[in-house]
Amino acid sequence: MIVLKSDAEIVAMRAAGRLSADLLDYIEDFVKPGVTTLELDELAHAYTLKHGGIPAPLNYKGFPKSICTSVNEVVCHGIPNAKQKLKDGDIINIDVTSIVDGFFGDTSRMFYVGKNVSPIARKLSECAQISLLRGIAAVRDGARTGDIGATIQTYAESQGFSVVREFVGHGIGRTFHEDPQILHYGQKGKGTRLGPGMVFTIEPMINQGHWKTKVLRDGWTAVTIDGSLSAQWEHTIAIKSDGEVVILTESEREIAARPKI
Ligand code: MF3
Numbered sequence: 001m002i003v004l005k006s007d008a009e010i011v012a013m014r015a016a017g018r019l020s021a022d023l024l025d026y027i028e029d030f031v032k033p034g035v036t037t038l039e040l041d042e043l044a045h046a047y048t049l050k051h052g053g054i055p056a057p058l059n060y061k062g063f064p065k066s067i068c069t070s071v072n073e074v075v076c077h078g079i080p081n082a083k084q085k086l087k088d089g090d091i092i093n094i095d096v097t098s099i100v101d102g103f104f105g106d107t108s109r110m111f112y113v114g115k116n117v118s119p120i121a122r123k124l125s126e127c128a129q130i131s132l133l134r135g136i137a138a139v140r141d142g143a144r145t146g147d148i149g150a151t152i153q154t155y156a157e158s159q160g161f162s163v164v165r166e167f168v169g170h171g172i173g174r175t176f177h178e179d180p181q182i183l184h185y186g187q188k189g190k191g192t193r194l195g196p197g198m199v200f201t202i203e204p205m206i207n208q209g210h211w212k213t214k215v216l217r218d219g220w221t222a223v224t225i226d227g228s229l230s231a232q233w234e235h236t237i238a239i240k241s242d243g244e245v246v247i248l249t250e251s252e253r254e255i256a257a258r259p260k261i
């Protein structure tokens, strides 16, 4: 069942989206060699509370921290950890979700650690970002979820990479994960028809090698099956009553740094 949102509810969801976007801008400045993922979590937790939000991941289905930190071969749901110091050359996805006035705003970006990130890691991160932006460009009143998936899969595979199947985008609102599911692969013209009032995430995870993943024994950390690198970018998207498509989680800084698609 898809819970449609009114234009007023979409305006309210912007507050959650903006806090999550601002949080990523804030945390970016701390992503440096030597910082631990737990320190990033603690900074994010404090920032969220200070700005009137609640960090949604904390205690969600038993997740123990306030953000997900997914480094190198970690696909998603990496758990911040005091023993994990970032190193020059790492790539990290930081995924944040804030609750403001009961609504959720979910977004993630890739960050480069230090100056020595390899060309292939940069190409992969940029591919995931362009995949997201192309997926967003496929959203319109009357389009299908398969149009988004096909667009992303075609682009990512044209770059020599693969699309993760086991984790998908999702409707979002007063709950974290709602219908519909947004697959990042598939066929044009298939899937749920998109329309006014729908609010959902697009969050492609793109692997350097095989698309398959496995979950570590902590029950959360998903890694690539072959140990290859993985990258992800995520936004929360809304379709207003007049059909206008809006990104609820993009900061001015992110807009200024948008790659050409
Ligand atoms: N933010 C993630 C998503 O994009 C969900 C994280 S759930 C958690 O859907 F429990 F791992 F935090």
Ligand code: CO
Binding pocket: 106, 169, 170, 201, 203, 234
């Ligand atoms: Co999400």
Ligand code: CO
Binding pocket: 095, 096, 097, 106, 107, 108, 203, 234
């Ligand atoms: Co997320």
